[in-house]
Amino acid sequence: MTALAVEALGFAYGARRALDELTFELAPGRFGALLGPNGAGKSTLIALLTRLYDLQQGDIRIFGHSLRHAPRLALRQLGVVFQQSTLDLDLSVQQNLAYHAALHGMPRREAQARIEEELLRQDLGERRHDKVRTLNGGHRRRVEIARALLHQPRLLLLDEASAGLDPASRLALGRHVRNLCREQGLCVLWTTHLLDEVEPSDDLLILHHGQRVAWGKAGQLGDDLAISFARLTGDEALGRGHVREALRANLDPQARRSGFSREHPTEEPQA
Numbered sequence: 001m002t003a004l005a006v007e008a009l010g011f012a013y014g015a016r017r018a019l020d021e022l023t024f025e026l027a028p029g030r031f032g033a034l035l036g037p038n039g040a041g042k043s044t045l046i047a048l049l050t051r052l053y054d055l056q057q058g059d060i061r062i063f064g065h066s067l068r069h070a071p072r073l074a075l076r077q078l079g080v081v082f083q084q085s086t087l088d089l090d091l092s093v094q095q096n097l098a099y100h101a102a103l104h105g106m107p108r109r110e111a112q113a114r115i116e117e118e119l120l121r122q123d124l125g126e127r128r129h130d131k132v133r134t135l136n137g138g139h140r141r142r143v144e145i146a147r148a149l150l151h152q153p154r155l156l157l158l159d160e161a162s163a164g165l166d167p168a169s170r171l172a173l174g175r176h177v178r179n180l181c182r183e184q185g186l187c188v189l190w191t192t193h194l195l196d197e198v199e200p201s202d203d204l205l206i207l208h209h210g211q212r213v214a215w216g217k218a219g220q221l222g223d224d225l226a227i228s229f230a231r232l233t234g235d236e237a238l239g240r241g242h243v244r245e246a247l248r249a250n251l252d253p254q255a256r257r258s259g260f261s262r263e264h265p266t267e268e269p270q271a
């Protein structure tokens with residue numbers, strides 16, 4: 001069974017196309033990284049996944065349930081950590097979770113059991129009575145992950161979850177979330193614009209001008225992801241002329257051998 005299937009998704013703001021025939025799949029237990037420069041269409045995809053926007057073209061299936069035809073069943077399988085934190089800093093970790101559970105109508109006894117499980121799963125057991133204000137950024141993110149998982153979804157969406165964290169906390173958070181995938185079979189879609197958050201074993205989707213320009217195992221895209229990213233998105237800041245030759249030499253044959261697909265090749269970055 002596929003955890004997430006995005007099928008020929010298209011979306012436009014009036015005449016402005018933000019997503020164009022976007023298609024990709026993630027399996028249970030996989031960590032999917034969604035990478036794209038500003039304006040690539042990441043936020044639009046998230047707005048569609050979370051039903052902030054109605055679908056225009058195509059469909060999204062979450063564990064087989066169509067967001068178009070069975071949205072309630074589909075969303076039941078989805079947990080979301082948004083970029084902007086909505087934790088109450090003056091409540092304790094446990095109170096934040098209990099508050100969320102109550103708001104969503106979870107019976108008190110069930111909520112207590114789930115909160116307990118998630119606190120342990122997110123290594124937050126010892127911080128349960130601490131006010132969120134006293135937690136560092138990485139721990140606050142874990143509280144949000146615990147909260148997003150209270151209803152036991154099997155797909156977790158994290159939108160720029162590492163924003164504002166220092167480099168060590170970013171790495172630690174990434175490790176933590178990948179462990180959830182490996183050990184608990186959770187499927188994760190992690191959006192970022194930071195290349196160093198992507199690991200070779202991740203499923204990587206590179207989005208550019210609303211189109212999928214690359215899709216496959218990140219490690220198969222090339223030795224230097226920064227160069228490949230610049231090549232695929234024509235990112236001036238990353239891809240100056242001197243890297244183009246290196247790319248021509250090693251990325252294309254490697255991509256062909258590995259089966260990593262580069263679609264809709266974009267124009268060459270201008271030197």
Ligand SMILES: Nc1ncnc2c1ncn2[C@@H]1O[C@H](COP(=O)(O)OP(=O)(O)OP(=O)(O)O)[C@@H](O)[C@H]1O
Nearest residue numbers: 013016017018036037038039040041042043044045
């Ligand atoms: N409300 C809107 N009205 C009109 N155009 C929009 C609107 N929101 C986004 N767009 C356009 O749609 C395209 C995709 O934008 P989107 O915000 O989804 O990209 P993004 O990858 O999330 O970028 P960023 O990282 O800068 O948020 C861009 O061309 C953007 O200008």
